Amino acid sequence: MSLEKLVNTIEVKGTEGIKKAELRREFQEVEEIDSILQELVRTGEIFIERKGNSFYCWHKNYYLQKLLSTDQKFSLLYTLINSMQDSLNTKFDSLDASLDAVTKQVRMITDEIKVLASSEQRYTGQNDLIPQEQTKPIGINYDKFKEQLDQALAGVSSSIGWVELCNLRKNLCLKMNISREQFYRSFEEVVSNNYDRYELSTGGEEGIQLRGMVHGFVRCI
């Protein structure tokens, strides 16, 4: 006898199931049929249940249907569990979406931290070339800033002398380790104290406000 044939015989019977006695009759040559059936129950291939005075066997594919059609309580519980399952699935889906968004943000923050960390390392790596006071955040000294500003202006001037403040700011912020706000505060102070030495022009991506207009270009006269 093949085990497959026995299982098929049970499956063919569908939700009706097959009596154990019938199986014994059909597979008379198999002496240990009870042990085999017990083993199949243990592995979950079949289910055995008493029905009236007889024991019936069902294949796993049909046992649930049999229960749903014969046991009202089970059917009710099954429906409830299913609806709970659906609700849980929906919750999990939205949780997944939120988690994705959070993961994305965390990844971005991590990347930014990495960039900052690498620039910090790069900066620290140049300690030999940069004076000590420039390697850490400094309180902005007017004269120091003016000196750096003049140097930067001399370094990046175009043929007509005008320099875009945006580029100048990036350059000096990095060099002096100062924030954008600190740069513009100091820049405005230097320029307003020396308005016959520096010339401002309108336009540019960023700059200081004069007469309600953004002045984003500067040059030394």
Next chain:
Amino acid sequence: MYPYGLTANPYHSSPTPRFSDSTILGGERHKEAKNAILSCMHDVCSKMALSEKDLRVVTIIQDVGSGKTHLALHMQTVEEMSAKSVISYVDFSQISPRSKTVILNSILDGFREDDLDSLRSTLIGLIMASRHDREKAKLVKRLFKHGLLSEIKGESLEDKIGFLLQRRIKIRDEATLNELLGKNFTDLEKKLIYYVLNDEMKDWASTIVSLGEMLEFLTSIISLNQKLLNKLTIFEFDEFDSEGDSMEFIKAIINFVLPSSMILLIMTPASYDEIRKKNLSLYDRLEKANYKIDLAGSNTFSEINDIVLEYMRSGNTTGEFTQESELDLSSKIKIIHDEFPDFRNVRSMINILYHATELAAKCGAAIIDEHVLEETIRTAFPGLRIKGSIMSVPVSDFMKIRRMSKDKDIHELEARVKNAVQDLVQCTEGESSLSPPDLFEGAAAELVDVLYRDSQGDKVAVSVALDKERSFKINQGITKSQFSADVNRVLILSDRSGQFSVHEKEVGPQVKNVNMDDSKLIDLIYFSSKYRNSQISDEDLKRASMLAKSIELP
């Protein structure tokens, strides 16, 4: 009657200069720029006979309101320039849509009517002169359809030529005109002459679509100006930027190399930078411009002052605007320039002077004085305040005190500030708080200007140190702890920061150096003047308290 005996207001009030306003040019830098343009023009003129392609590119790059447009328009009024050139002024800000056809039409519109009329009348004169040649005389008659019938009607050929000049008739025989013009002109030039004579040049230009034909058309205009008027052609492109077809058009002109001409490109640093970002090839050509006119420092006091005074000088027919008046007005302009960053450009300053001149005329003022300027600023710029003024000093008082502080010697100014400090203590702390400074003896007495008890009961000595010698004395005096016995605190009011190394002092009272800028000095003197004249209001009291706090008096 306008101030200084002027018969009219020499300043203009338009937000951007007009041709009629541009005859006056002041300012060293602007004059240098004018000379550079003239020099370029003379250079091209000297080589004009060679009839070669010779285009000069001139760039003027400066911020808005610095006088670029004024300079461009002024060049048209310079006799030296108009005698040798024909100028087309094109304002790109007025061209929309910025297509090549519209730009070309704007170039034609940019020529002055006088120049176009001159070209047309020269052409008609040429036709007139042709009558003396027997063969050409026949062609002229044919051109004007002048036959026996005309003679019978009593119409002479000269009459018909006169009608053409007066735009009463048009000539339609293009073939005869071409024959009459002969080999002296190219086919395109002949066609242009036909349209110029009939006053239809702009209509013809509107039909030109390709850029190549447009450039040939411009070449023909330049050539006619050269052949008939012996003048070179100058194209002034104001407000040039990267919009629409502007860059492509200008780049084509530069690459094509027009004959005997100049292009003047006027732009702001921002638009120049925009061109760099959008069209590197054109940017490269502009970088290699023959002349780069730099109006650097056009907003400095010396430049603005000279420009403003030049207007007055030009209108000074009665001679009432004397050297002294110049110095007086100049000192007021200096204060406006220094104290109001918003007016640190030519356009704004001319605007103020326009209003001030009008107001002075209405008030019957002989000069533009502080009150006129204050009223002007108050009415024309109502939101404007003097930067850093706690006492809300009116502009006129500010100007007077400021001039006094600049003109008078430092000892007198120091004396006024000392009195003002005493007044301020008396006003904010009460008269009883003051003690006579002569409580001290010897050298210490010289160092203390005001002595008082503050609200905590501490004895405070105040020293005002505006001149170097006194500053040094005070510094030495404090270092030797001459105050230590009788005073809890010493306050040194100076007009220079970091003048004293008082923090190094180990023994004696707490010493503090307070730096007072110009606006605080003026606030103090203004307060003192009001206080002594019993004009202090409740609002003034609040402000006085703030002023005292700002110099750490209470």
